Amino acid sequence: MGKKYVYLFSEGNADMRELLGGKGANLAEMTNIGLPVPQGFTITTEACNRYYADGQQIAPEIEEEIFTYLRKLEEITGKKLGNKENPLLVSVRSGARASMPGMMDTILNLGINEDVVEVMARKSNNPRWAWDCYRRFIQMYSDVVMEVGKGYFEELIAEAKARKGVKLDTELTAEDLKELAFAFKAEYKEKVGSDFPTDPNEQLMGAVKAVFRSWNNARAIAYRRMNDIPADWGTAVNVQMMVFGNMGDDCGTGVAFSRDPATGENTLYGEFLMNAQGEDVVAGVRTPQTIDQLHETNPVAYEQFAKCAKDLEKHYKDLQDMEFTIENSKLYMLQCRNGKRTAFAALKIAVDMVEEGLCTREEAILKIEPNQLNSLLHPQFDPAALREAVPVANGLAASPGAACGGVYFTSESARDAAAHGPVLLVRNETTTEDIEGMAASQGILTATGGRTSHAAVVARGMGTCCVSGCAAVRINEKEKYLTVGGVRVNEGEFMSIDGSTGNVYVGKLPTVDATVSGDFATVMAWADEIRTLGVCANADTPRDAARALELGAEGIGLTRTEHMFFDLDRIPVMRRMILSDTEEQRREALAQLLPMQRGDFEGIFKAMGGRPVTIRLLDPPLHEFLPTTTGEMELLARDMGKTLAEIEDRCKALHETNPMMGHRGCRLPVTYPEIAEMQAQAIIEAAINVNAECGYSIVPQIMIPLVCEVRELRYVKNIVTATADKVIAQRGATLRYEVGTMIEIPRAALMADAIAEEAEFFSFGTNDLTQMTFGFSRDDAAKFLPSYYEKNIFEQDPFEKLDQSGVGQLVEMAARKGRATRPNIHMGICGEHGGEPSSVEFCHRVGLDYVSCSPFRVPIARLAAAQAAVKNR
């Protein structure tokens, strides 16, 4: 027997979502629990995939199966498609596994033709309704199946209303609608070149194909990418007996939620229209009424609906989003699904439902989308002000939050101005040299660069609002102004940016601080109880560390030491160190940097109150620290007693073709061991000092980056341990410390068994690991990745969500090999993926000990980790 491609509603259930789509599965479930659902059948997602595999054809055996089920539906309903006595009309609607509202197509009233419409008019004694159904069907079918477009028909309706001098569609008479139907058919013939199909079977197959086709329309592809829905899921098609909201004033149609999806309040929320069909609610010509008004209009239907809503909530243990139709005062449920909600509502609903005994804590936390918490953690624009404001441009929503401040075009000017008021740093793109200005700013706006550009990555790390790649902004740095959308904004004048939408405004928009209700704390406490995966933060400063702690981090998984050298008082010393001719000169400069580094580490150790801190040795290529302007080079030349030409030559010699794969990471101490010596000394001294001062027993974790070979790690580790042991002995202190490595180069993952001989811990640097496993330079991939999304090659940005099938193999392999060598090795992830929910779940599954992410993503990671624990129990 072949595969079954069609299911009656009564054959399915809610667990069959993959096969029947969300809508189909829920229609089946509602049927099973006895709710009033007009019956029908579902054509599976597998039929959709077959359709594409067969070159956009429906195979004959599937077509046959569809008609077999149509006959069954006719038996159930006692009506027949195209029959002149008792005609069946059906709706044909898409239904993917994941909800994709409005992305795909729907056809109502299918099965109607000139014979049927007459029967309907006669039997209902309501010719206006019958002709309304017919003209609606012609309109929808033409648009959806034949892709004629809606515009022509809308014009015809407008003309008809103008001729009659009426405003609303409902004011048109049966005769008007009949005329319109004929006009529509003529229009169809002109556009398509053949008569409008009268055979209901032909109509049905055309509609099914159109729904399958709509799975790959442009807006569906875009929606899938934004919501990480794989292209190979396909959509199901639901064929359902029509019930009519447009038969008169005891009829209507509506959409409602079982609770308020904005606030979470436990009260029905939605709207409806009497004497209307589905699309009228959305079209906005008539203003719908709110759902409580239904109580007055039709109390019986209201009570039926309210009971259905409660029953469904109890059944699904979640907020329900429902569609219904009232036909002659009788309620029919057309759809239900778990409702989308704001972060605020999500938290309240979760806490309320647990209190109401509707679900357990474990069930409740699964209902909150972790990424949504983001919006609760950053300031936002005052909604009232936002309604009035018109953006002048739109860039990429690179780091969430809202910011308003005077614009400055250099890191220095931003830093200086920040003493006097809020500041926005506006640059074509930022570099590591801009760190100070970025840290001093309320928000960062760049003209170029993607969501993974330097500005975006650093801003997210800092929790600072950022809009990147806003090409409309043109900066004249020399004359200190920018133009955007025809407006000139001078240095110091105010602009506002929204890092959650990418919108850019000229002028001041007031912001409101994030409010975190008690529900938030409650949910986080549950998450911490449930999760087994640790959550740490990436933090480079005491300020970041303190924020991480506030947001629930258990330690610091990554402290980058490079940002520390960009301060104005440090960068000249750093540059002298880099351009030294001899080891002796280099050691002199390093000796000057030592107390500064020690101070940095003391600050972080104190901020973390004795919790674990992992510090990574210097990672970026040295040339990132070098001056780029002639002025800076001249200064440095004077400082070092060299000629400008000598400095220029050295800077040029340090240039690299592919700096990402160049002289950086542990390759630096292999050539210049004294750099690692200084850093090890600073870390160990800081730990000894803070332990002594505060009575902590910090065990610093020293992390060696970019290792590809165990002997390389051993060489650098020996430098670190020799220095550390010497310092400990000199100070007469007792201090335990650990030396571990980043696993961020494919070869390190492949050789993890050998590397674990030396490494006491692994930290997966999935940013670099992703770059090298894919061969994608993060800085350059923005040029071609859009084509990859458009062409369905990639559904997600591998820099945002960990590529579990490719990069994940390396992570899993390294974890396995590492443990084989050193069973008690501890492992975490410190790439940006550490705060992304699906990646957090992956880390839980492969048995890592912790994830580490930017402080503002810590609550997200805590929730995601708890969800992972529940899902993988």
Added chain:
Amino acid sequence: MGKKYVYLFSEGNADMRELLGGKGANLAEMTNIGLPVPQGFTITTEACNRYYADGQQIAPEIEEEIFTYLRKLEEITGKKLGNKENPLLVSVRSGARASMPGMMDTILNLGINEDVVEVMARKSNNPRWAWDCYRRFIQMYSDVVMEVGKGYFEELIAEAKARKGVKLDTELTAEDLKELAFAFKAEYKEKVGSDFPTDPNEQLMGAVKAVFRSWNNARAIAYRRMNDIPADWGTAVNVQMMVFGNMGDDCGTGVAFSRDPATGENTLYGEFLMNAQGEDVVAGVRTPQTIDQLHETNPVAYEQFAKCAKDLEKHYKDLQDMEFTIENSKLYMLQCRNGKRTAFAALKIAVDMVEEGLCTREEAILKIEPNQLNSLLHPQFDPAALREAVPVANGLAASPGAACGGVYFTSESARDAAAHGPVLLVRNETTTEDIEGMAASQGILTATGGRTSHAAVVARGMGTCCVSGCAAVRINEKEKYLTVGGVRVNEGEFMSIDGSTGNVYVGKLPTVDATVSGDFATVMAWADEIRTLGVCANADTPRDAARALELGAEGIGLTRTEHMFFDLDRIPVMRRMILSDTEEQRREALAQLLPMQRGDFEGIFKAMGGRPVTIRLLDPPLHEFLPTTTGEMELLARDMGKTLAEIEDRCKALHETNPMMGHRGCRLPVTYPEIAEMQAQAIIEAAINVNAECGYSIVPQIMIPLVCEVRELRYVKNIVTATADKVIAQRGATLRYEVGTMIEIPRAALMADAIAEEAEFFSFGTNDLTQMTFGFSRDDAAKFLPSYYEKNIFEQDPFEKLDQSGVGQLVEMAARKGRATRPNIHMGICGEHGGEPSSVEFCHRVGLDYVSCSPFRVPIARLAAAQAAVKNR
């Protein structure tokens, strides 16, 4: 029972080379087959590794074992170390698994002290000999064990000779030598601060430690790296009873080969010195005699030696390199090993030995070092002229051969001048734009860039001689001259470069063409019979293809299509294509390129006479084709009807931070499908044309580079097949073609099972795979790799020899996964590793179908493949 660390010669054999080192194993083998070997024992390589593991200490149990074996040796010889009646003297010599001649240390005459020397003088009645032994021992021990240096002692000898008015050491009397011995001891005490050790046991342990220590001296490390000898092999130590070549005129010592190692002729070849110890032969103060003169000097010893040589050749089935000593006319064999030989000799000896019935063809081909063939495949300088010539500078030996020509400093001028005579292209470094000039030149000389720089890689591919990274060369391109070593050379004046040594000469040095004797052809024919691995070539032009065929390639494994676009008549069209604003403009430019590409492919198909040809679609980032000078940009602007600023902007926009991981390979046709369409059309049309014209049945292999995901491959493959099928249909032709992919990104290897669903073949691009697996940019790694060798982190350049433990895992995994999906998939390697013997063996072992390498390495790969087949039978 513990591990055994010491073996008598009679306990070992030739197969114990890993444990006993080459020298020890061969001494044992010679002992076993009854040759006259002074007896002794070998301390194993494992003892050396223990020494390093124990922090450069010899463990007490090993020391004890050494003395146990010393006692056994004393029993065998009937002499005793330090004994005043019958003293035993021993030599202490290193002996690694692989021969490392002169790299480590040797001490002779150990066991001597003031008492023993008197006994020796008395018993031998030869005080001169006794004191000569003593002064030699003091000198060697001071140098080797205490690292005092030889210079002081040499001065003392020189002074003594001057005082006596004699020239040769042999003219010094017993009394002179005694004085010298005391002077040496005084010198020792001054330098070391303590008396010279008189206890023979102490001397022995000091010498053993010194030999272990010498495993890690600078020259040993450098030698290991050049010869790919792992640091963890360690060295054994041989302690052997002394026999004396310095006891009088019926004594002597010598070194000889069983055949001529330069020509391969079957005649003893070597030299000896009467009344001398080993180091005198090397020292060059007295001129040694040739081995046939021994026939006259001491016919008995000569006959003994000639017989030993034949016996050893028969036993080892290979050319022998032997050390011997004659003591009172009796021959002693001190060492034998398989001899190093020239490529020419290697071939002749292999063929002769098979003819002589000494060994089989399989055994014979194992005796030829494949890399040596290189020297037979390129022109060389006339040896006579070379003896006179003095190099002015030395760069890196980047591509073998010798070249002489007028110097030119730009690709254009070199190309133009090449019409009138031989040319050398001299550049700071070359880029893809220099291809034409490089192709027109006899040789290439660059001031910067390593052995894997663009110049080096391309030159090797072309088989053109290249010296790279010759820092002494300073080019003034504008004024058209260079200076090197104080000499100025103007454009057009002659220089000569030797790509096999890196030497650079001013002026003309005559070259001689490579001569390939009949033996070469014989050996290659044997190799082809034996090997199972296919050997193809990388070739981009009909000329290269023809050369590849001559050298035995079975097909083309890689045709790069990018070099084809650098010709003067093509690059403007290519640039217009790249800078097009619309697809239409791009298609116009591509239409112009189409006939050129088709012509290229027709040429290659014809040159290959119907053999398989794999063509890779465009691979490099587009900006590599763009103009770099303002002049060129202006030309292009005029050509395209744009402003200079527009062209500059577009070129700037195409700049990438890490171009190696940027917008290139299959990422180009994902964004611009029309490029792949043009190339597919050109390939298919060319194949149809050549098949029709020549009656071939070429099956073109179209290769899609830089794939990381099956859907990416599918997308580009669909473009290729749609185009190909259309062309075939339009032409009414029958043509089979295959579409495959490069596996050169780590993720492609990880996902090879999925990728094989679409790929009909895999070609491992191990150059890029190595870059991304290690995270090493080839262009930048030269900055830090020297530190890696120096610090024993790497022993080999992973771009030269395939990293079997890391990158190899990916190759093996991809091969396995690919076959699981598509059992008949064919696979090869087309990185530069394809012509490197150890990598070829790896490819054989993991079951690839073929290797592909530059034409000049084809014979090397054929031999290496045959050796792999024999070794892995």
